[in-house]
Amino acid sequence: QDRVREINIAAVKVAKEAIAEVKPSARVAGSMGPTGRFLQPLGNMSFDSIYDTFREQAEALIEGGVDFIIIETIIDVQEMRAALLASLDAREAAGKTKDDVQIICQFSFSEDGRTITGTPPAVATTIVEAMGADIIGINCSLGPEQITPLIEEIASVTNLPISCQPNAGMPQLINKQTVFPLSDEEMGPLMLPIVDAGASYVGGCCGTTPAHIQSISDAVKAHTPKERAHIA
CATH class of the missing domain: 3.20.20.330 (Homocysteine-binding-like domain)
Known part of the structure; x- marks a missing residue:
């Protein structure tokens, strides 16, 4: 303090x-x-x-x-x-x-x-x-799939750059421990709809590891995003 x-x-x-x-x-x-x-x-x-x-x-x-x-x-x-x-x-x-x-x-x-x-x-x-x-x-x-429509909503009202860092899926309580279900291999492809929705800064939050971030990076680099609509 x-x-x-x-x-x-x-x-x-x-x-x-x-x-x-x-x-x-x-x-x-x-x-x-x-x-x-x-x-x-x-x-x-x-x-x-x-x-x-x-x-x-x-x-x-x-x-x-x-x-x-x-x-x-x-x-x-x-x-x-x-x-x-x-x-x-x-x-x-x-x-x-x-x-x-x-x-x-x-x-x-x-x-x-x-x-x-x-x-x-x-x-x-x-x-x-x-x-x-x-x-x-x-x-x-939230995980990538739950966040995607929320990114779409943000993109519908602003032209500012959008960032997004989902969790590695929705948290689950297993054996009294919080577990995030998405593997690094699964996480990368699930971020592409978020990029198509308008996000230009992407990463991960809870449950993600360096391997998840690498998977996201690889998927995004190989992807051509949809053109984002301009808000008048």
């Missing part, structure tokens, strides 16, 4: 050192996940307190030198608003623009196609795009 700046700057440094050895052209994204608390009146956290939490981390990530800030696994549009505003303000205060640091907003949706607080993808997209998000997407909670 008292070492947010130190830890985040160190994390960016380690990531940059790692890619320098393997792939110098790779870029670094700094992840900001949910606080685990709801804003008032659903919870006891004020908008300002949530904003301050995200602002501190965003400032550290930008100081460390990230290329992206990825606000991910957010299930409440109000928390996303606080995180996005904090990131935009931190970027501006650092004298940087989206050419220096892009901000990705990724929501998590339930099986009913809404966030846990009831917001559908199209509405969530409209809100964060109006605020200034650079990339909009989805991660966690």
